[in-house]
Amino acid sequence: MRGRKIGLLGGSFNPAHDGHRRISLAAIRLLDLDEIWWLVSPQNPLKPKEGMAEFENRIVAARKIARNPRIKVSDFEARIGEQRTARTLAALKVTYPQHRFVWLMGADNLVQLPKWQQWERIMALVPIAIFNRPGYTYKALNGKAAIKYRKSRIIGHASDRKRRNLAALTPPAWTFLPETTIKLSSTQIRNYRDTEGNTCS
Ligand SMILES: Nc1ncnc2c1ncn2[C@@H]1O[C@H](COP(=O)(O)OP(=O)(O)OP(=O)(O)O)[C@@H](O)[C@H]1O
Numbered sequence: 712m713r714g715r716k717i718g719l720l721g722g723s724f725n726p727a728h729d730g731h732r733r734i735s736l737a738a739i740r741l742l743d744l745d746e747i748w749w750l751v752s753p754q755n756p757l758k759p760k761e762g763m764a765e766f767e768n769r770i771v772a773a774r775k776i777a778r779n780p781r782i783k784v785s786d787f788e789a790r791i792g793e794q795r796t797a798r799t800l801a802a803l804k805v806t807y808p809q810h811r812f813v814w815l816m817g818a819d820n821l822v823q824l825p826k827w828q829q830w831e832r833i834m835a836l837v838p839i840a841i842f843n844r845p846g847y848t849y850k851a852l853n854g855k856a857a858i859k860y861r862k863s864r865i866i867g868h869a870s871d872r873k874r875r876n877l878a879a880l881t882p883p884a885w886t887f888l889p890e891t892t893i894k895l896s897s898t899q900i901r902n903y904r905d906t907e908g909n910t911c912s
């Protein structure tokens with residue numbers, strides 16, 4: 712199989728929303744990626760189980776939102792029985808040695824990253840792109856992860872070849888993408904459904 716450049720958007724997708732779709736399309740454009748895989752997490756170890764919709768329902772809803780042949784919704788973590796990103800990434804690299812992966816996440820998760828299991832191993836496994844997210848920009852760019860890895864940050868505009876070619880760089884390498892500012896979140900949708908009296912699944 713031909714090697715491709717793939718952006719990995721890991722998430723709870725509880726539920727998926729148009730923000731996920733918009734950042735995915737932005738990543739394809741800005742980082743010259745071939746595909747985005749939405750890695751639906753069986754259960755984020757740092758989030759409460761209560762209020763987490765059934766895995767299968769989150770997958771089905773994510774497929775409806777993705778609506779693009781270059782965005783693939785994946786149950787890889789459920790299939791290998793994994794919830795920890797470091798181990799998922801290691802498994803993906805072994806399973807698909809022909810592909811180049813970039814880990815994608817919002818600025819809120821860069822703030823949280825030092826709480827993840829083996830977070831420095833994650834930095835060493837794949838290049839990472841961080842999406843701007845309203846309310847988190849300052850905290851993310853001045854947080855523990857950003858400071859510790861400041862020398863590995865690729866700073867550049869959309870036209871910058873090094874940033875565009877992030878997938879080909881040897882990690883640790885990360886960049887911040889200020890191009891999107893999207894207020895949508897799953898929390899908002901869950902809150903709206905609750906006030907409307909609908910169920911969350
Ligand atoms: N509007 C957004 N802008 C930038 N990144 C986003 C946005 N929405 C989600 N993401 C990122 O997409 C990934 C998956 O997000 P997730 O499924 O947790 O959705 P969420 O909206 O952050 O959910 P919740 O509100 O329940 O925390 C995370 O890395 C998250 O930071």
Ligand SMILES: O=C(O)c1ccc[n+]([C@@H]2O[C@H](COP(=O)([O-])O)[C@@H](O)[C@H]2O)c1
Pocket residue numbers: 720721722723724750752754755756757758794795796797820826827828
């Ligand atoms: O590996 C960890 O310890 C870890 C801790 C918290 C979150 N993650 C991953 O971070 C991704 C984003 O999660 P979420 O819930 O913010 O969408 C998702 O793939 C989770 O599995 C991973």
